[in-house]
Amino acid sequence: MSELLSRTHAVALDAADPLRALRNEFVFPQHNHRDQTYFVGNSLGLQPRGARAAVQEVMDKWASLAVEGHFTGDTQWLHYHRLVSEQLARVVGALPSEVVAMNTLSVNLHLMMVSFYRPTAERPVILMEAGAFPTDRHAVDSQIRFHGFNPDTDLIEVQPDEPNGTISLQAIERAITEHGPRLALVLWPGVQYRSGQVFDLDAITRMARLQGARVGFDLAHSVGNVPLQLHDIAPDFAVWCHYKYLNAGPGAVAGCFVHERHHRDATLPRFAGWWGHEEATRFKMAPQFVPAVGAEGWQLSNPPVLGLAPLRAALDVVDKAGGIDALRTKSLRLTGMLDALVRARLSGVLEVLTPSEPERRGCQLSLRVAGGRERGRSLFEYLQTVGVLGDWREPDVIRISPTPLYNRYLDLHHFVEEVEAWAGL
Numbered sequence: 001m002s003e004l005l006s007r008t009h010a011v012a013l014d015a016a017d018p019l020r021a022l023r024n025e026f027v028f029p030q031h032n033h034r035d036q037t038y039f040v041g042n043s044l045g046l047q048p049r050g051a052r053a054a055v056q057e058v059m060d061k062w063a064s065l066a067v068e069g070h071f072t073g074d075t076q077w078l079h080y081h082r083l084v085s086e087q088l089a090r091v092v093g094a095l096p097s098e099v100v101a102m103n104t105l106s107v108n109l110h111l112m113m114v115s116f117y118r119p120t121a122e123r124p125v126i127l128m129e130a131g132a133f134p135t136d137r138h139a140v141d142s143q144i145r146f147h148g149f150n151p152d153t154d155l156i157e158v159q160p161d162e163p164n165g166t167i168s169l170q171a172i173e174r175a176i177t178e179h180g181p182r183l184a185l186v187l188w189p190g191v192q193y194r195s196g197q198v199f200d201l202d203a204i205t206r207m208a209r210l211q212g213a214r215v216g217f218d219l220a221h222s223v224g225n226v227p228l229q230l231h232d233i234a235p236d237f238a239v240w241c242h243y244k245y246l247n248a249g250p251g252a253v254a255g256c257f258v259h260e261r262h263h264r265d266a267t268l269p270r271f272a273g274w275w276g277h278e279e280a281t282r283f284k285m286a287p288q289f290v291p292a293v294g295a296e297g298w299q300l301s302n303p304p305v306l307g308l309a310p311l312r313a314a315l316d317v318v319d320k321a322g323g324i325d326a327l328r329t330k331s332l333r334l335t336g337m338l339d340a341l342v343r344a345r346l347s348g349v350l351e352v353l354t355p356s357e358p359e360r361r362g363c364q365l366s367l368r369v370a371g372g373r374e375r376g377r378s379l380f381e382y383l384q385t386v387g388v389l390g391d392w393r394e395p396d397v398i399r400i401s402p403t404p405l406y407n408r409y410l411d412l413h414h415f416v417e418e419v420e421a422w423a424g425l
């Protein structure tokens, strides 16, 4: 065991890593003229080198062609959103027609709830996790009120039932069964942002649909992190952002999935815009809305081309890696090694809150600092001064997310050695 946790072994793993060249595809913030040890891909992924060229291509076309850019070349703006559909579909395990890059996550969540949260007096309830990311909580609360219902009775939050604040599948099943006949929508994350817990989306979808409820997922922390099979699992919808594990840049255009079974349903209410109109007749500019078939039918505006450009570069890097399964293979090893190193060498300093079963976690480990908030802040700030970047969650947790695209096994040793130095071990 100790041999497997040695620095020498980490160096050997890096040398043999089939993904090691991908690190050169990213731009690293510098610390004392060296690359930062960056573990914050769960918050904002690093810049892919190709992103600048992708943005520049749009700027150049705008300068040289202006309005003609809409209709010129392979990257014509009229269809720009479609340039990412096939790659995105592979990342989330969907048909290209089931995904669209548009808006931002919170906007897409509202648009999806307009179509898939249709409360009635008998079935007004949305079921979600307690401690959800605030935007999800606000969106759900405001949607319930918007329909004239009452979050005090019609929002059910499933409490963590496991020691480190994670939620068992049994607890989710109990809640879905208990509230079944009153459930309009089950909204669940793929990966819990605070604990790093990965949920069994297949099981949750089956339980919810068995009760006659709609199912939607927030995959902000899942996309680019763990493999997904959205088409087969068949929730009604899913939403996500692209700036975390997919590296498409700050405020990047987000993603949205609508399952194929809804693509031709004209009875679904939706908030419509001209870009969701079927393309063949869109420019007749008629007053009647005829939705495009597929997720594209939920678009509102013409594609935000400058915002989409870095996403193209980001998805190209995933393809270079050989897809999401190749990333997951390395990720399991990286995060597994970090977990083992923390338990072996930092047991009195850091406690792993994220589930230890590999299938119940992705890249991220949430680490509680022993001794409370002051001590936690002190460690977090020390790490920053030595160029090791994680992120801080109140009151005493540091999230460390090694990502297979640009982190090395040696980075894990750097982290552990610096924590040891800080703790005087």
Ligand SMILES: *Cc1c(COP(=O)(O)O)cnc(C)c1O
Residues within 6 Å of the ligand: 104, 105, 106, 107, 133, 135, 136, 189, 193, 218, 220, 221, 241
């Ligand atoms: C990051 C994140 C968001 C962010 O929402 P934006 O609309 O992109 O600002 C929403 N939900 C979850 C679960 C997240 O992790």
